[in-house]
Amino acid sequence: MENAALDLLRTTFGHPEFRGEQAAIIDCVVNGGDALVLMPTGGGKSLCYQLPAMLRKGCGIVVSPLIALMQDQVEALHQLGVRAAFLNSTLDAATAGDIEQRLLAGELDLLYVAPERLLSPRCLNLIDRAHAGPGIALFAIDEAHCVSQWGHDFRREYRELTVLHERWPDIPRIALTATADEPTRREIAERLALEDARQFVSSFDRPNIRYRVAQKDGSGQRALLDFLAGHRGDSGIVYAFSRKRVEKTAEQLQAAGINALPYHAGMPAEVRAANQRRFLQEDGVVMVATIAFGMGIDKPDVRFVAHVDLPKSIEGYYQETGRAGRDGEPAEAWLNYGLGDVVNLRMLINQGEASDERKRLELRKLDALLGYCESTRCRRQALLGWFAESHPGNCGNCDNCLNPPESWDGTEVARKALSCVYRTGQRFGAGHVIDVLRGTPTDRVVQFGHDKLSTWAIGDNLDARQWSSVFRQLVAAGLLEADHERHGAFRLTSDAGPVLRGERQLHFRRDAPKPANTRKRNGSAPPPIDLAPEEAARFRALRGWRAETAREQNVPAYVIFHDATLRAIAESDPGDLDELGQIPGIGASKLERYGEAVLQQLLDCDVA
Template sequence: MIDTAHQALKKYFGYDQFRKGQDQIISRLLEHKDTVGIMPTGGGKSLCYQIPALLFPGVTLVISPLISLMKDQVDALANAGIAATYINSSLTFEEGKERLASASKGAYKLVYIAPERLEVPDFIRTLERMNVSLVAIDEAHCISQWGHDFRPSYRAIPSLLARFTDKPAVAALTATATPKVTMDICQLLDIDMQGVVVTGFARDNLHFQVIRDQDEDTFLLDYLKKNQDQPGIVYAATRKEVDRLYDRLSRKGLAVGRYHAGLSEQERASSQEAFLYDDLTVLVATNAFGMGINKSNVRFVVHYNMPRTIEAYYQEAGRAGRDGDRSDCILLFSPQDIRLQKFFIDQSEMDDGLKQAEYHKLDQMIGYCHTEMCLQSYILRYFGENAPEGCGHCGNCLDTRDKMDVTIDAQKVLSCVKRMRERYGKTMVTKVLAGAADQKILSFHLNRLPTYGIMKAQTQKNINAFIDFLTAEQYLEQQGGAYPTLALSARSVAVLKGEEKVFKKGRIQAERLSVDDALFEVLKKVRKDFAQKEFVPPYIIFSDQSLREMSARLPATDRDFLMIKGVGQQKLEKYGRSFMEAIAAHEEVHAKQTDQV
């Protein structure tokens, strides 16, 4: 039956081969064996249930957490000639009832539903009467309280499965599950651990980088200006920070939108649509945006603030490069990010056991921001995977910056913190070192300290940034709540004694991702025209990867066009002629220009 699956893969999706793990998962499901599939974002999880859905006689029920994902998936399936629909809160009661009735009569091969629907008794009774061959659970980590995005409504899935007379096959799929979460998924869904297929978490097209000790605003603006023709996401930890960044970047003339839960539903939908349709290049958002967003050509994800966990970070960063092309995942680390995440944990309603687990995860995230080992290897080991010593393309693997000895300045700062009895924050320490004649300094007699003014040759801004560097490198610690004080760490003792030197690397420069050729830009316009006519995002017509392959291989016949990755029979018939005519016209102009030269 796997041969039939290969034929469906080519006919509907335009691919000649399955990706790693896809054929194994599909083979198991076609044999009605329940399966947990753990694959990286962009690894092709949706095909693992879409292919069996085409081959099974009944309907496939897909439980998915977000409305935007459902619409995207259904649009893409319709574009490939596959009957699919969704039922969620975006529909009226009558529309939902009508679609459910049509599904019961076999009008669709796939029906996408939100997990909250499983809490509606009438809906469950209707599902019981349907011929359901497969239940696919997307973002399956949401069923586990140990997962980073637990959704209580997912806990209704086991009782749904138990109600079917003829039990359907089950596919539970996720990109971010630690061994503990995987075990929890298996126990809750009654799936044997032998039914777990892990394809590996590595994404070789993603280039990870951590930026420490630099002004975040300056780096971000420089990076976005150099890549202003590339679509990307900037994540910030709070709504206030999203608004500030949005205002700043807008004033600089960038095509930027924003997304967070404080905006109206209409504003959020408008920003999301503009980003998906390539009308906006950059979206600044909180973590409220992104789960289930299927946009394949996100070329970068920048985290302006450190997320709380590796799982959350890897899922959000993994929204870059779903099409397999090189993409950047950059984290701008600042020591105050740690305080913010600790505040979020402390203010949460989690019990003490879960809070301790979250603190442990936070420590591992902090470790990622400070490690000098390969960043991809650090992530893979977190998920329990054996990893090579280096990936060869992350920021740490490629770091060739020279180190500068800053031990004397470090000793000055550390000594000042010590003499101020570790009772003051960064601003006061900076003013003492700079020799500021501040009223507070004078009233507290801090001007009498031997460290007063010992760095007056430097600006307060530079001293402040240097204190951030020492904090980021864990020579200093921030203690306390809203108004943290600076304290010496265990690591600083050796520096003060002259037993350890402190080195600071040069600044990291923002770089341009890539330069696309003229034909690629022409094909993007053809794609955009089709997308506007059909009211779908451009990547549903063709991915960037498909366009780049067209611009490299210059297909001129139907047979040539079918050889392009992502081109199936349906897309050949719908778009082939227009794209091949655009390619021929561009090559003709190019040939004339070459002759004239």
């Protein structure tokens, strides 16, 4: 069966070899075993159930949580000549009935179904009939972390998917996710009755992504524009915390000449769907979104993911940044956060209606993310550590490794800050306390008599930005917390005592100086830096042809060919169909469908 799987990989999908544990996973499922697969976004999870479904008797049923995702995956499979379909609410009764008949006639290799539809009596009966007839090859549960009540994408319907094992115990199941720490893995196995399944845990490392964290100065608008100046013409995602922030940021980017679109759950459904379609189908669109735009974004050429507000957890951050660089090409994950983000998130957690146990877990996850942000060690090492994966550090592709940050002894400064919070009554936020420390006689400072305190002006050697950094790091270290009953006023924690008594030393990260405003308002995306001029010209021509072809078919451009495939074509400049067919990403169906057109594009470039 191993040779059959490899032949199918090469002829249908156009890939020369399996990656990582793909071959072992496929072999497990093809032979009837259950599997729990944890593999990073872009690691090739889909092949782990698509190939077994094509190799085993019958049709593979794929549980997928998002309509847009299943539609794009089915279209991509059609491009490869694979018999695939989906059943969801976008289909009329006649079309859905036709797909059901194709399933019963044995004319499908893969059928994608939303969990809500799968659990309906009609669909369960349909599967019964198919199982008794042409057969069901397997059940694939994609985005399996949705089963976890502690996860960031919990879907109640996923809890009921144990029916698959209870009703059809002879059909192998494979559950897949890109984001799950140890507790979530255990919960997935328990909730889906996969305790006896083989577990395949791949490295969570995404070496092609460059991780960067920047401290917020004001709203962060200028910093975002400076960052995007290096990504003109690139597709990317900008995540913001609130709907209002999404809309304001999208407007600011549009005013700066950036092709930006908003996306959040408060928008009309048809507008949301249209914006998502444009992002998936067009090149160079920047989506500004809340996390409502997330799971199932299958676009491989997202060159950056930017966070203009602090996410809620390491898992959320990892999954959101993982939407960049799925094609393996260089990508960036940029996070801009400040003290206000920390205070606001802690207040939201404490004011929420969740149980105390849930609140403690959410606060622990937030603290872990703060530790990542403030760390002076390799970002990759800190990030992977949360998923119980060791990394030697010195990755050479994060801000801390490329420009090692300085640290300084902040013990005395911390004592001043903590003392000032205490002496002002633990009733005020950072702005007021900093005014007292710096000796700034605002009306409010004078009104409360805080210009008479012993801590008045004891910190005038630091400017407001430096003090803001100190308070941000004190909160991150758990020495200060925001009192949600007093609108975010700081209060000391029990851990502040040893610092105030001189029993504990603190070292702070020195923030980088504010960058000069060097962004350019004009210009287009430069050609890939690793291509020679004639190769870059071929690459641009191929992208233009791909965009036009995708528009004609009303499909995302990447289902025609990935950028990595176009780049390989541009570099090798094949002279005939045989040479073109040797390039990774070009299977038999795509060679037949697009081969002549690609060769014509190359010929036109050579003539020009």
